Structures are given as structure tokens and as C-alpha cells.
Amino acid sequence: MDFYSQMVFSTIFLCFLLLQVQANASNLQTYMIQLHPQGLTSSVFESKLQWHLSFLEQTLSVEEDCSSRLLYSYSNAMEGFAAQLSETELEYLKKLPDVVAVRADRKYEIQTTYSHKFLGLSVCTQGVCYKSSMGQGAIVGVLDTGVWPESPSFGDSKMPPIPQKWRGGCQEGQDFNSSSCNRKLIGAKFFIKGHHVASSPPSDTVQEYVSPRDSHGHGTHTSSTAAGASVAGASVFGNGAGVAQGMAPGAHIAVYKVCWFSGCYSSDIVAAMDSAIRDGVDILSLSLGGFPLPFFDDSIAIGSFRAMQHGISVICAAGNNGPTQSSVANVAPWITTIGAGTLDRTFPAIVRLSNGEAIPGESMYPGNKFNQATKELELVYLTGGQMGSELCLKGSLPREQVEGKMVVCDRGVNGRSEKGQIVKESGGAAMILANTEINLEEDLVDVHVLPATLIGFAEANRLKAYINTTTDPKARIQFGGTVIGRTRAPSVAQFSSRGPSPTNPSTLKPDVIAPGVNIIAAWPQNLAPTGLLEDSRRSNFTVMSGTSMSCPHVSGIAALIHSAHPKWTPAAIKSAIMTTADVTDRFGKPILDGNKPASVFAMGAGHVNPTRAIDPGLVYDIKPYDYVIHLCVLGYTHSEIFIITHMNVSCHKVLQMNKGFTLNYPSMSVVFKHGTTSKMVSRRLTNVGSPNSVYEVEVTAPEGVSVRVKPRRLVFKHVNESLSYKVWFMSEKRREGRKVSSTEGHLTWLHSENSKYRVRSPIVVTWKN
Structure with missing residues (x-):
């Protein structure tokens, strides 16, 4: 039997003959194991799956079914696999040839x-x-x-x-x-x-x-x-x-x-x-x-x-x-x-206080139809009683205190619509959702189970002041339907x-x-x-x-x-x-x-x-390898770049061959640090508009920075032709005594004849001591 056959047979034989013993889940975690795409050990296996299983076969004890531990085998988004491992197994696996990196499974929201x-x-x-x-x-x-x-x-x-x-x-x-x-x-x-x-x-x-x-x-x-x-x-x-x-x-x-x-x-x-x-x-x-x-x-x-x-x-x-x-x-x-x-579409639901004041709000309550309103109800905002009553948490609203009333609920902890459900279950007739200092004037709307509206933080403070200073505070909610085009x-x-x-x-x-x-x-x-x-x-x-x-x-x-x-x-x-x-x-x-x-x-x-x-005139294009050079400029190490890109590069050689390289990004972020006061960036534009196009530059310099562009005129003869320019940023004054400060401006290339082509790049300049 040749070496290849022995390896394949060994892996398959062990995987299928190992006892079916379930590992204690509390001792296992999911890890993503990234491998070298041209790994020295990969060539002896007929498939990527078999290669990936071989790492588990070498890691696990003879009582384990290695295939049961494998969750995923990756080959496109990255080279490697995801598996369940104990800490001891993980430490052993890390030392195996061709293992590039190991990451614990991370939860995203x-x-x-x-x-x-x-x-x-x-x-x-x-x-x-x-x-x-x-x-x-x-x-x-x-x-x-x-x-x-x-x-x-x-x-x-x-x-x-x-x-x-x-x-x-x-x-x-x-x-x-x-x-x-x-x-x-x-x-x-x-x-x-x-x-x-x-x-x-x-x-x-x-x-x-x-x-x-x-x-x-x-x-x-x-x-x-x-x-x-x-x-x-x-x-x-x-x-x-x-x-x-x-x-x-x-x-x-x-x-x-x-x-x-x-x-x-x-x-x-x-x-x-x-x-x-x-x-x-x-x-x-x-x-x-x-x-x-x-x-x-x-x-x-x-x-x-x-x-x-x-x-x-x-x-x-x-x-x-x-x-x-x-x-x-x-x-x-x-x-x-x-x-x-935001959009310029609103769903007004105004709180009309009994003293004649109006507090603006918004709601997508199904009864939000133009000029429809609730009847006037007693207002109640519960604080200092049961824990969570001001937030309208489940079980925090005594029925005898809220039944038939309009309840004020602060945002936070539980869902906005859920608060309305809790008010309804407690006998409340309507609800006002009050933004806190975290939300400020954020105007999110929700579908509610009872008449309700959301008001901003400043309006919430005004409403609570009214409740606290009025003997018999009352209000009604007046709905305004769907309104478009009246807000910024x-x-x-x-x-x-x-x-x-x-x-x-x-x-x-x-x-x-x-x-x-x-x-x-x-x-x-x-x-x-x-x-x-x-x-x-x-x-x-x-x-x-x-x-x-x-x-x-x-x-x-x-x-x-x-x-x-x-x-x-x-x-x-x-x-x-x-x-x-x-x-x-x-x-x-x-x-x-x-x-x-x-x-x-x-x-x-x-x-x-x-x-x-869809028709921008010019574009800033970037080749995949340009990102590798950029990572070298940022100071990423050889192994870190390999993990990200699966490319084996020497940043020393890359930077020597690309001196002064800056990523051809559509925006410009310039960082002055360690006392530097000048910096140059280069950019390259590709004509995707019409042939024989001439563009002139327009610059609004960030405060405290002088900006020079060369050339100031780009003449494109052909479609898909690319031309380069350079921008020099010079700090007019050193920002001593500040840890971080930033100013912003923009650079725009304007077509000399067609006003629809305005190719704008934001600029931000940051000083770091």
C-alpha cells in the first residue's frame, strides 16, 4: 500500500471505528481553524474534507468520532474548518503543521x-x-x-x-x-x-x-x-x-x-x-x-x-x-x-395636554388617521414604586394605578411595542414612550397594540414636569396620518x-x-x-x-x-x-x-x-493586491496578512517596491502624528463617462491645512483611460496640547461641459500626539 493510500485509509478507518461517545458539551467550544491553502500535508488527501478531518484525527482521543466534531469545511471564504474542541485539544491542534490561525466562534448581532x-x-x-x-x-x-x-x-x-x-x-x-x-x-x-x-x-x-x-x-x-x-x-x-x-x-x-x-x-x-x-x-x-x-x-x-x-x-x-x-x-x-x-416621511401623533400645550410625537398605531384622537385621559408616570415601573417592565405596573389611564414609559431594557403590551395587560388605555438621554430626539416609530406615541428627550422632560406640577394631569393623543415632505x-x-x-x-x-x-x-x-x-x-x-x-x-x-x-x-x-x-x-x-x-x-x-x-463619470478603482500593500503600510505582520488574504508576502520587499503608496480610496483620511506636518497622497481616476472629457479640480481645504493638487486638470481622451494626480497636505500650525483633533474638507473633480459629473471625495485630517 503506497503512502497516500495508507494516509487516507488510516483517517477513514479511525473516523468510522472510533466509539460513538458523546463528549461533554460543557467542555467543548467551537473554534475556526484556518489552514495554509497550499499546505504541505494537503497533497496526500483526495479531498479537502479528508484533509480537514485528518487534523481532528490527530487531535482527538481514540474514544472520539472525529467526524462528529467537525461542523464546517471551508474552501472559498477561507481555507479551513470549524470544529468543537476542548482547551487541551485546541492547544495540541495549534501545533500541527499547516495551522495558520485559530479563532473562537464569535457571536454577531x-x-x-x-x-x-x-x-x-x-x-x-x-x-x-x-x-x-x-x-x-x-x-x-x-x-x-x-x-x-x-x-x-x-x-x-x-x-x-x-x-x-x-x-x-x-x-x-x-x-x-x-x-x-x-x-x-x-x-x-x-x-x-x-x-x-x-x-x-x-x-x-x-x-x-x-x-x-x-x-x-x-x-x-x-x-x-x-x-x-x-x-x-x-x-x-x-x-x-x-x-x-x-x-x-x-x-x-x-x-x-x-x-x-x-x-x-x-x-x-x-x-x-x-x-x-x-x-x-x-x-x-x-x-x-x-x-x-x-x-x-x-x-x-x-x-x-x-x-x-x-x-x-x-x-x-x-x-x-x-x-x-x-x-x-x-x-x-x-x-x-x-x-x-432618515426619510422625510413622518407619522405625527401629538400629545395634547389639558393646559393647551402640544408635545410633538410619532406613531404607527393602526388608528393613526388624520385628525383622529383619543379621548382625554389621566396621565401617570410611575417612579419610586416597584422596580422597573418607569420602564414598564413586565409585572411592574399595578392595575389599580394604571387602569384606564395614559401611561408614560421610559425607553430601554425591553422592546418599545412590548411596553405597550404590558400597559395594555395592566389595564392601561394608552401609552407615551419617552426618549431618555441615550436616545435624545430619535424619532423611531412602531406598530402598537394600543394608542401610543413616541416623544423626544426634551419633550419627555417637559411632559414629566407637567405631570409633577399639575394636580390632575390629563392628555389626549391626536394622530396626523402619514405626512411626506415637510421635514428636513x-x-x-x-x-x-x-x-x-x-x-x-x-x-x-x-x-x-x-x-x-x-x-x-x-x-x-x-x-x-x-x-x-x-x-x-x-x-x-x-x-x-x-x-x-x-x-x-x-x-x-x-x-x-x-x-x-x-x-x-x-x-x-x-x-x-x-x-x-x-x-x-x-x-x-x-x-x-x-x-x-x-x-x-x-x-x-x-x-x-x-x-x-449609475453614471458617475469617473471611478477610483482598486486591484485586490493593492489592499495587501495597504495592509503592509498599516503595519500588519506577515502572518496577520496571510490570515486575511491567504497571500504570502514580504512587507519589506513590498514597501520597497511601492514607496509612497497610498490606497486609491474614494475618500481621503490623513493622519498627522509624531509631530509630522506634511503628507502626500496619490490617487488614480478611471474615465467611465464619455471620451474626450476634461475635469478640473475644486478643493475646500480643511481648517488649519493647506492643500495642493497636481495636476489640477485631467484630460481623458478615451473611455476606461486612467490618469493619476497627487495631493499634498501641509499643516499650517502644530496642534500641541491636544490628544486628537480633526478637521474636514473635500476635493471634487468637475466636468468642464457636463454639470452632472461631480466626482467628490471627502477629506478628513487628524492630528495625533
């Missing part, structure tokens, strides 16, 4: 009838007409909680045939079979192994489908936002009535269920990305994430690098940890990172995570913002739009807020661009989205963040403008 109109995608603008077929041929892969295939948003009427490049399928499971897919929903798979071993089983009240079917609604909502079909007459119990439509209604959708009742685990996420790359998606949409991590320890960053190499645009949510500075997640430069903005928008959502990136300050993040507040989209028909088990009402649509909602907007827009320009790289698509973004609102005034103009750390390049992004 999941982070429309009008938004397509708000974004200008329902009319012809600047020669670009939005049609229901837009996005045709593109495949959007959505990693989320699954899908409700019967939703009208996933109907395939007038959809073209499934693209020939598609290699995926429809995985059968609980209440889900192959016929659940069609020409719109062309693929659906679920990944649960990492979740199963990391979590306790759900309670009896949670219906979790072990299949691609959506048990929570989040995935149905995000998928339909990205590429849902056009559905007329959509609303949430009459609120926000209109046509529900995804950003790319002509695109196909492939769903990868990775999020379950207790979260989304990195082992499942990487398995889904691995499958999506193999299946042939064009866009990956991930409305999930955590906190900033070094790229070599971030499974999403590693998997998305491989996706980018395959020509797949990866769009990720920035996170909901705003307005905290440096809270932005998913910051790898090959990812497009999306923050959240977009503005940055309070919850949207902010930059700068703590792990990569040389790249400005988030990249852009998109609609993420009060977004109406598809919803499972077996769930109440409130998400409450006690609520028997049903609707095909509901409202949600978060960067989870802004992310699929841009995923759909990326599909539109890919459909129009199928040969463009992910970097070119990102550049088109960033350089055409708006920095002014619908009234032509600066986009706001609260009551002040938004900074680049809040909105990135600005608010996405899809009609301009």
Missing part, C-alpha cells in the same frame, strides 16, 4: 413603500429612468434570519430566467421545500451548526424553523428592501400606504440563513459566505456585525476579502452603537460600510455608528449613509407586525429601523450598478456610490446630525444618490 421614491428611483432623473426591470441579471445574496417565500415581495411575475452562472439551490427543511424558490428567490440555504453547539434550545414560545424559513422577520425585511418585487397597495394597517419595492426589483435574491434566536455565529457566517461565493452571487448583503476588530481577527473581513477577489461586492451595516465615537464596525476597506439616515431629510440617525475607525484610521468609515429609519418592507405572514406573540394581528409589511435597514438599500443599489456595468469591480461600484453621494438634504441645506451639520465620521461621503451613482 443583527443590526419599502417610500424609500425608493425618496432616493429618486421612481422617475426619470438626469436621463436615467428607473424601471421595474432594473437590476436584471444581478444576484443579491443576503445573510440574515432567512426568508418568508410566500410574501408578495418575492413573487416572480415578469422576472427573467435564472442566470446561467447560478450554481446554488434551494435547501429543504422544516416547512420549506424546493418549490419555495422561484425566479425571484432563486436560492435559500440555512447554516445552524455553530448556533446549535453554542446556544441553549429556545423556549416553547419561540417557533424557530430549522430551514431557510424566517422565524423572526428581519431577513424577510432586509431581502425585500434590497431587491423585492413591486407590490401595489402596501401599508402597515393603512400607514405609509404606497408601492413597496426593493432598490433593484429586477434582481434575483439568494438567502443564507445564519441568524437564529440567540444571534449569528461566525462559523455559520463564514460557511454561508463560502457557499455564496461558490453559488455565484454578485452582491453580498450583511446586516449584522459587532464592534471594531483587527482584520486578522474578524471573520467577516476575512471572508469578504475572498469574496472581493471573486468580484463580489460586500455591503455591511456600520452598526447601531451611535452616537458613540469610533463605534463603527465592518471597517475593512474592501467592504462598503453603511450608516443610517436626510439627517444622520442617532443610533448609527460613528467613525473614526479605531483599527484603520487611514480609511474613512462609514462610507455612506442610506435610509435606515422607519423603513416599511416585507414581513412574515405568521408573525404580528409588532413581533409580539400576544398580538394576533397580521400584515404583509411592517416598519423597522437600524443600519440593518440602510445596508440592503445600498446592496440593491450596488445590484443596479452591477447590472448596468457588469464588468466593474467591487471597488469601482463602491467608488460610484461614494463620489456621487449627497451632502445636502432635500432643502439644499447641509445634512444634519442632531441640530448640527453632520461630520464625515457620521455620514462618510454623504447620503447615497443612486441615479447619479
Whole structure:
């Protein structure tokens, strides 16, 4: 028997003859083991699976079934596998040849009838007409909680045939079979192994489908936002009535269920990305994430690098940890990172106090119809009694104190709609949700089970003062229906995570913002739009807020661009989205963040403008190897870069051959540190507009910095021609005594004849002592 046969026989023989002894789960954890893709030991095995099993065979005791410990075998998103191991086994496995890195499984959290109109995608603008077929041929892969295939948003009427490049399928499971897919929903798979071993089983009240079917609604909502079909007459119990439509209604959708009742685990996420790359998606949409991590320890960053190499645009949510500075997640430069903005659609529900004062609020209570109001009720705000009464936690509201009254509930701890349910169960007749200092004036709306409204922090303080100083405080809620166009928008959502990136300050993040507040989209028909088990009402649509909602907007827009320009790289698509973004609102005034103009750390390049992004004029393109050089510039080590890219490079040689290299990113983030006062960056623009185009530069320099650009004029003779320019930044004064300070400006290339081509790059300059 030759050496190869001996190795294969040994592995298979041991795996199948080992005793079926179940290991004590409390001693095992899930780890992701990354291997060298050209490992010295790999050549003797017939398949990657056998190679991966061989590591477990060498690690485990003879009483263990090595195949039972293997969760996933990866080959596209990364080379390696996920397995359950004890600490002792892990330490042994780390020392085996070809093991590059080991990461513990990490849990990530999941982070429309009008938004397509708000974004200008329902009319012809600047020669670009939005049609229901837009996005045709593109495949959007959505990693989320699954899908409700019967939703009208996933109907395939007038959809073209499934693209020939598609290699995926429809995985059968609980209440889900192959016929659940069609020409719109062309693929659906679920990944649960990492979740199963990391979590306790759900309670009896949670219906979790072990299949691609959506048990929570989040995935149905995000998928339909990205590429849902056009559905007329959509609303949430009459609120926000209109046509529900995804950003790319002509695109196909492939769903990868990775999020379950207790979260989304990195082992499942990487398995889904691995499958999506193999299946042939064009866009990956991930409305999930955590906190900033070094790229070599971030499974999403590693998997998305491989996706980018395959020509797949990866769009990720920035996170909901705003307005905290440096809270932005998913910051790898090959990812497009999306923050959240508001719409100019409101659902007014004003609190009318008995003294004649009016306190503005918003609500999507089903009774929110123009000029409809509750009767005047006694107001009550319970504090100092049972624990949690001011938050309206379960069991905290004595019936004798709230029955028939309008109850004030502070936000926090439990869900907003859940608070209304608790008020209702306690006999309350109506509710006022009060923002706290954490939420400030954030105006999220919810579907409620009783008349209710949400008021801002300043208004909450005014309301509580009225209650505390009035003998018989009373109020009624006056509803105002759905109102469009009367408020300034977009503005940055309070919850949207902010930059700068703590792990990569040389790249400005988030990249852009998109609609993420009060977004109406598809919803499972077996769930109440409130998400409450006690609520028997049903609707095909509901409202949600978060960067989870802004992310699929841009995923759909990326599909539109890919459909129009199928040969463009992910970097070119990102550049088109960033350089055409708006920095002014619908009234032509600066986009706001609260009551002040938004900074680049809040909105990135600005608010996405899809009609301009489809035809940007110029793009900043980036080759995959450029990211490797960038990692060397950032100071990543040889082994760290190998973990991220699977490329074996010597940074010493790379930097010698690329002196003065700067990543060709559409935004410019310049960091002065250790007393430096000058810096030069280079950029390269590719003409994707018309031949014989001339562009002139316009610069607004950051305060305290002088900026010089050379050349100041770019003359393109041909389409796809690339020209370079350099920018010198010089600090006019040293910022002694400050740990960190930043200023911002912008650089724009203007077409000399066609005013629609304005290629804008935000600039931020930071001083660090």
C-alpha cells in the first residue's frame, strides 16, 4: 500500500471505528481553524474534507468520532474548518503543521413603500429612468434570519430566467421545500451548526424553523428592501400606504440563513459566505456585525476579502452603537460600510395636554388617521414604586394605578411595542414612550397594540414636569396620518455608528449613509407586525429601523450598478456610490446630525444618490493586491496578512517596491502624528463617462491645512483611460496640547461641459500626539 493510500485509509478507518461517545458539551467550544491553502500535508488527501478531518484525527482521543466534531469545511471564504474542541485539544491542534490561525466562534448581532421614491428611483432623473426591470441579471445574496417565500415581495411575475452562472439551490427543511424558490428567490440555504453547539434550545414560545424559513422577520425585511418585487397597495394597517419595492426589483435574491434566536455565529457566517461565493452571487448583503476588530481577527473581513477577489461586492451595516465615537464596525476597506439616515416621511401623533400645550410625537398605531384622537385621559408616570415601573417592565405596573389611564414609559431594557403590551395587560388605555438621554430626539416609530406615541428627550422632560406640577394631569393623543415632505431629510440617525475607525484610521468609515429609519418592507405572514406573540394581528409589511435597514438599500443599489456595468469591480461600484453621494438634504441645506451639520465620521461621503451613482463619470478603482500593500503600510505582520488574504508576502520587499503608496480610496483620511506636518497622497481616476472629457479640480481645504493638487486638470481622451494626480497636505500650525483633533474638507473633480459629473471625495485630517 503506497503512502497516500495508507494516509487516507488510516483517517477513514479511525473516523468510522472510533466509539460513538458523546463528549461533554460543557467542555467543548467551537473554534475556526484556518489552514495554509497550499499546505504541505494537503497533497496526500483526495479531498479537502479528508484533509480537514485528518487534523481532528490527530487531535482527538481514540474514544472520539472525529467526524462528529467537525461542523464546517471551508474552501472559498477561507481555507479551513470549524470544529468543537476542548482547551487541551485546541492547544495540541495549534501545533500541527499547516495551522495558520485559530479563532473562537464569535457571536454577531443583527443590526419599502417610500424609500425608493425618496432616493429618486421612481422617475426619470438626469436621463436615467428607473424601471421595474432594473437590476436584471444581478444576484443579491443576503445573510440574515432567512426568508418568508410566500410574501408578495418575492413573487416572480415578469422576472427573467435564472442566470446561467447560478450554481446554488434551494435547501429543504422544516416547512420549506424546493418549490419555495422561484425566479425571484432563486436560492435559500440555512447554516445552524455553530448556533446549535453554542446556544441553549429556545423556549416553547419561540417557533424557530430549522430551514431557510424566517422565524423572526428581519431577513424577510432586509431581502425585500434590497431587491423585492413591486407590490401595489402596501401599508402597515393603512400607514405609509404606497408601492413597496426593493432598490433593484429586477434582481434575483439568494438567502443564507445564519441568524437564529440567540444571534449569528461566525462559523455559520463564514460557511454561508463560502457557499455564496461558490453559488455565484454578485452582491453580498450583511446586516449584522459587532464592534471594531483587527482584520486578522474578524471573520467577516476575512471572508469578504475572498469574496472581493471573486468580484463580489460586500455591503455591511456600520452598526447601531451611535452616537458613540469610533463605534463603527465592518471597517475593512474592501467592504462598503453603511450608516443610517432618515426619510422625510413622518407619522405625527401629538400629545395634547389639558393646559393647551402640544408635545410633538410619532406613531404607527393602526388608528393613526388624520385628525383622529383619543379621548382625554389621566396621565401617570410611575417612579419610586416597584422596580422597573418607569420602564414598564413586565409585572411592574399595578392595575389599580394604571387602569384606564395614559401611561408614560421610559425607553430601554425591553422592546418599545412590548411596553405597550404590558400597559395594555395592566389595564392601561394608552401609552407615551419617552426618549431618555441615550436616545435624545430619535424619532423611531412602531406598530402598537394600543394608542401610543413616541416623544423626544426634551419633550419627555417637559411632559414629566407637567405631570409633577399639575394636580390632575390629563392628555389626549391626536394622530396626523402619514405626512411626506415637510421635514428636513436626510439627517444622520442617532443610533448609527460613528467613525473614526479605531483599527484603520487611514480609511474613512462609514462610507455612506442610506435610509435606515422607519423603513416599511416585507414581513412574515405568521408573525404580528409588532413581533409580539400576544398580538394576533397580521400584515404583509411592517416598519423597522437600524443600519440593518440602510445596508440592503445600498446592496440593491450596488445590484443596479452591477447590472448596468457588469464588468466593474467591487471597488469601482463602491467608488460610484461614494463620489456621487449627497451632502445636502432635500432643502439644499447641509445634512444634519442632531441640530448640527453632520461630520464625515457620521455620514462618510454623504447620503447615497443612486441615479447619479449609475453614471458617475469617473471611478477610483482598486486591484485586490493593492489592499495587501495597504495592509503592509498599516503595519500588519506577515502572518496577520496571510490570515486575511491567504497571500504570502514580504512587507519589506513590498514597501520597497511601492514607496509612497497610498490606497486609491474614494475618500481621503490623513493622519498627522509624531509631530509630522506634511503628507502626500496619490490617487488614480478611471474615465467611465464619455471620451474626450476634461475635469478640473475644486478643493475646500480643511481648517488649519493647506492643500495642493497636481495636476489640477485631467484630460481623458478615451473611455476606461486612467490618469493619476497627487495631493499634498501641509499643516499650517502644530496642534500641541491636544490628544486628537480633526478637521474636514473635500476635493471634487468637475466636468468642464457636463454639470452632472461631480466626482467628490471627502477629506478628513487628524492630528495625533
